[in-house]
Amino acid sequence: MICPDGVxxxxxxxxxxxxxxxxxxxxxxxxxxxSSTERQITQLAxxxxxxxxxxxxxxxxxxxxxxxxxxxxxxxxxxxxxxSGPAAEGRGPRRWAYPLHSGRGHVxxxxxxxxxxxxxxxxxxxxxxxxHAGVALVNLRLHEQQRAAVAEAERVNAQLHETLExxxxxxxxxxRLTAVAASGQGRQGIAEAVHxxxxxxxxxxxxxxxxxxxxxxxxxxxxxxxxxxxxERLLRLALREGRPVREGDRWIGVSRPQQDVTGALVLFDPExxxxxxxxxxxxxxxxxxxxxxxxxxSLAESELRVRRDLVEELLAGTDEDxxxxxxxxxxxxxxxxxxxxxxxxxxxxxxxxxxxxGVRRAARDQQVGSLLIRRGAHVVVLADHDADWExxxxxxxxxxxxxxxxxxxxxxxxxxxGIPRSLHEAEVALRxxxxxxxxxxxxxxxxxxxxxxLAEVRDPAATEAFGRTWLxxxxxxxEQRNADLxxxxxxxxxxxxxxxxxxxxxxxxxxxxxxxxHRIREISGYDLSEPDTRFNLQLACRAWETLNALRRDVDxxxxxx
Amino acid sequence: MGTTLATGLPxxxxxxxxxxxxxxxxxxxRDEVLLPYLRAGLRAGDKCxxxxxxxxxxxxxxxxxxxxxxxxxxxxxxxxxDSYLLHGRFAPDDMLDFWESVAxxxxxxxxxxxxxxxxxxxxxxxxxxxxxLLVAYEAELNRQLHxxxxxxxxxxxxxxxxDGEALMEILRTHPQVLMSRMLVDNxxxxxPDELLTHQR
Numbered sequence: 001m002i003c004p005d006g007v008x009x010x011x012x013x014x015x016x017x018x019x020x021x022x023x024x025x026x027x028x029x030x031x032x033x034x035s036s037t038e039r040q041i042t043q044l045a046x047x048x049x050x051x052x053x054x055x056x057x058x059x060x061x062x063x064x065x066x067x068x069x070x071x072x073x074x075x076x077x078x079x080x081x082x083x084s085g086p087a088a089e090g091r092g093p094r095r096w097a098y099p100l101h102s103g104r105g106h107v108x109x110x111x112x113x114x115x116x117x118x119x120x121x122x123x124x125x126x127x128x129x130x131x132h133a134g135v136a137l138v139n140l141r142l143h144e145q146q147r148a149a150v151a152e153a154e155r156v157n158a159q160l161h162e163t164l165e166x167x168x169x170x171x172x173x174x175x176r177l178t179a180v181a182a183s184g185q186g187r188q189g190i191a192e193a194v195h196x197x198x199x200x201x202x203x204x205x206x207x208x209x210x211x212x213x214x215x216x217x218x219x220x221x222x223x224x225x226x227x228x229x230x231x232e233r234l235l236r237l238a239l240r241e242g243r244p245v246r247e248g249d250r251w252i253g254v255s256r257p258q259q260d261v262t263g264a265l266v267l268f269d270p271e272x273x274x275x276x277x278x279x280x281x282x283x284x285x286x287x288x289x290x291x292x293x294x295x296x297x298s299l300a301e302s303e304l305r306v307r308r309d310l311v312e313e314l315l316a317g318t319d320e321d322x323x324x325x326x327x328x329x330x331x332x333x334x335x336x337x338x339x340x341x342x343x344x345x346x347x348x349x350x351x352x353x354x355x356x357x358g359v360r361r362a363a364r365d366q367q368v369g370s371l372l373i374r375r376g377a378h379v380v381v382l383a384d385h386d387a388d389w390e391x392x393x394x395x396x397x398x399x400x401x402x403x404x405x406x407x408x409x410x411x412x413x414x415x416x417x418g419i420p421r422s423l424h425e426a427e428v429a430l431r432x433x434x435x436x437x438x439x440x441x442x443x444x445x446x447x448x449x450x451x452x453x454l455a456e457v458r459d460p461a462a463t464e465a466f467g468r469t470w471l472x473x474x475x476x477x478x479e480q481r482n483a484d485l486x487x488x489x490x491x492x493x494x495x496x497x498x499x500x501x502x503x504x505x506x507x508x509x510x511x512x513x514x515x516x517x518h519r520i521r522e523i524s525g526y527d528l529s530e531p532d533t534r535f536n537l538q539l540a541c542r543a544w545e546t547l548n549a550l551r552r553d554v555d556x557x558x559x560x561x
Numbered sequence: 562m563g564t565t566l567a568t569g570l571p572x573x574x575x576x577x578x579x580x581x582x583x584x585x586x587x588x589x590x591r592d593e594v595l596l597p598y599l600r601a602g603l604r605a606g607d608k609c610x611x612x613x614x615x616x617x618x619x620x621x622x623x624x625x626x627x628x629x630x631x632x633x634x635x636x637x638x639x640x641x642x643d644s645y646l647l648h649g650r651f652a653p654d655d656m657l658d659f660w661e662s663v664a665x666x667x668x669x670x671x672x673x674x675x676x677x678x679x680x681x682x683x684x685x686x687x688x689x690x691x692x693x694l695l696v697a698y699e700a701e702l703n704r705q706l707h708x709x710x711x712x713x714x715x716x717x718x719x720x721x722x723x724d725g726e727a728l729m730e731i732l733r734t735h736p737q738v739l740m741s742r743m744l745v746d747n748x749x750x751x752x753p754d755e756l757l758t759h760q761r
Contacts, residue, residue: 048749
C-alpha cells in the first residue's frame with residue numbers, strides 16, 4: 001500500500017489530519033455519487049479502504065435488490081459486522097463487515113480483512129466510507145429505476161404521439177373525403193381528393209376496368225384495361241381481402257355496395273413506396289366511392305321509377321302541366337310530337353327483363369326514344385322520332401339474339417294529349433296484324449287501309465250486321481263444325497283467288513283448299529267468280545276480322561295481361 | 562504562485578501549474594466545463610490548446626468564434642489521433658514533448674504569459690498500444706508543469722471510465738480535482754517520484 005501525500009495516517013488525530021481525512025472522504029463520496037455503475041462505486045470504495053486502513057484484502061458483497069435494512073448483521077454469512085467484533089477463527093486475517101446502506105435501504109457489505117484489528121479511528125473511516133458507498137449505490141439504483149421509468153414514459157409518450165398523429169391524419173383524410181361526398185363532386189372529386197392526400201396519381205374505374213375519373217399527372221392514353229378473366233380475378237381477390245391489394249405498379253381497392261354495383265379506386269405507385277398513411281387515404285376514399293356508387297344507383301333507380309310513372313300517366317291521359325314539370329325534372333322534352341309503339345314478343349329464353357333491356361338498347365341505337373315501360377306482356381315505347389320501324393324491329397331481335405317481335409305503331413300527335421289515342425291505335429294495329437295473320441312485322445295504324453276505316457266505325461252493330469248479311473251461313477257452319485270456312489274465304493279473296501298462295505297462307509294442302517271452296521259455294525250459294533259478290537264478301541270478311549280484333553282489344557283492356 | 566486564474570466557472574479559480582482532473586458525465590457536462598475554461602483563457606489572452614476525442618475540433622472552435630482573440634493562433638484544437646495517439650499508439654514521452662513544444666513556441670514566438678491546456682481523455686479507453694501508460698504519463702506531467710507558466714485540465718468522463726480501480730489511479734496523479742463545479746486540493750494525490758517508484 002502506498003499512502004497518498006494528502007491523506008494523513010489514521011493514527012494522526014490532530015484536527016488538521018482529521019480535516020484532511022474528511023476531505024478525502026468527501027471527494028470520494030462525490031466521485032461515487034457521480035459514478036455511473038455499481039462496479040465503479042465498489043471499486044472506488046475498495047481502493048479507498050486500502051488507503052484508509054491497514055488491511056490485507058477488501059471486497060464488497062452486493063445484494064441483488066435493496067436488502068432488509070441497516071440493522072441486519074452478517075452473522076448469517078459467518079462474517080460479523082463491526083459491532084460484533086472479529087469472529088473468524090483459525091488461520092489467516094480476521095474480517096470486518098461494514099454495511100453499505102443509506103436511509104432508503106441496505107445494499108450489501110464492504111468486507112475488510114486485517115492482520116490486526118482496526119482501531120476506533122479506522123473503524124470510523126471505514127464505516128463512513130461504506131456509508132457513502134451505500135448512499136451512492138442506492139442513489140444509482142434509484143436513478144436507474146427513475147431513468148427506466150422516464151424511458152418507459154418517453155416510449156409510451158412517443159407511442160401515444162404516433163397514435164395521435166395517425167388519428168389526426170386519419171381525421172384529416174376523413175374530413176377531406178367527407179367534404180367531397182357532401183359537396184356532390186362525384187367520382188372526379190374523390191379521385192382529386194385522394195390524389196391530394198397521397199400525392200400519387202389516382203383513377204376511379206368501373207367494374208369492367210373502364211376509366212371513370214383520373215387525378216394526377218401522366219394519365220395513360222389509352223387507359224390500359226385488363227382482360228375479362230384478369231379483371232374478375234382481381235376483383236375477387238380485392239373483395240376477399242377487404243382492403244387494397246397490390247397488382248403490378250398499382251394498389252387497387254374494390255367497392256361493391258350492392259351486388260351488381262362495382263367500382264375500383266386505383267393508386268399508381270410504381271416504386272412501391274406507398275406509406276400506411278397513403279393506403280389509409282385510399283381505404284377512406286374507397287368508402288366514399290362506395291357511398292357515391294350507391295347514391296348513383298339509387299338516383300338511377302329513382303329516375304327510372306319516375307320515368308315509368310310518367311309514361312304510365314301519359315298513356316292513361318294526365319294533367320299536361322304536371323306531366324311537363326316532371327318531364328323537365330328528368331331533363332326530357334315532352335313538348336315534341338310523340339307516337340306510341342307497342343312491342344310484343346320475347347327472346348329465346350322468354351326472359352322478360354332481358355327483352356325489355358333489348359328493346360331499350362335498340363330504341364336508343366335507332367334513336368326512337370328513351371321513354372319506355374313494360375306494360376303487361378308488351379313493351380310500350382313513347383317514340384319522339386320517326387324511324388324505319390321494320391329496321392327497329394330487326395334491331396330488337398338482334399339485341400335479344402333471336403326470338404319473336406311484332407310492332408304496333410300508333411299515329412304521331414303534336415301534344416301529349418294525343419298519346420292515349422296513339423296507344424289505342426298501336427293496339428288496334430297490333431290486333432289487326434294479328435287478325436290478318438301472316439309473318440310477324442311492324443304494322444302502322446296509318447297503313448291499315450280499310451281495316452283502319454272499319455276500326456273507326458262508331459257503330460259496331462252496323463258493321464256486324466253487314467258482316468252477318470254476307471257471312472251468316474258460313475259463320476253458323478264454322479260454329480257448329482268448328483271449321484274455318486270464313487277464314488279460308490278471307491285468305492282466298494285476299495290472295496286474288498290464287499290457290500297456291502291461299503293454301504300457303506292457311507298452311508293447308510291445295511286440294512283441301514279446293515274442297516273448302518266447294519263447301520263455301522254449296523253452303524252460301526255465292527258465285528265466287530262474280531266481281532260484286534267477291535268485293536262484298538272480302539269487305540264482310542275484313543269487317544268481321546276487325547270486329548273480332550276490336551273485341552279482343554276491349555277484353556284485353558278490361559283484364560290486362 | 563499567488564496569481565489566481567479564472568476557470569470560467571463562477572466562483573472557481575485555479576493557480577499557475579495546476580494539473581486538474583475534471584470528472585463529468587457525458588458530452589453536455591464536458592462542454593459545461595470545457596467551453597467556459599477556454600473562453601476564460603481567450604479573454605485573458607492565454608494560449609489555449611485543446612485536444613478533443615469525441616468531438617470534431619472544428620465544431621468546438623465554431624462554438625468559440627465570438628470570443629475575442631489575440632491572434633489567429635491563440636486557440637489550437639487537435640484531435641486525439643493527431644496528438645495523444647499520433648501514429649496509432651500512445652507514447653508518453655512524445656506527448657510530453659508535444660505539450661512542451663507548444664508551450665515553448667507560445668512563449669518564444671508570441672507574447673503569451675500563460676498556456677492553458679485541456680485534454681479529453683477518453684482516447685485512453687481504446688485498445689491501442691501504450692494506453693496502459695496513462696497513469697505514468699499523468700504522473701510525469703506533474704514534473705513538467707513547472708517549466709513554463711501553464712495549467713492543464715484533464716477531462717475524464719465517468720460514463721466512459723467505469724473502472725473504479727483505474728479512477729483511483731487517475732485520482733492519485735492529479736493534485737487538484739474538479740467535480741460538481743468544485744475545485745479542491747486532492748488528498749489522494751501522490752507525488753510523481755513516489756508513485757513512479759512504486760509502479761516500477
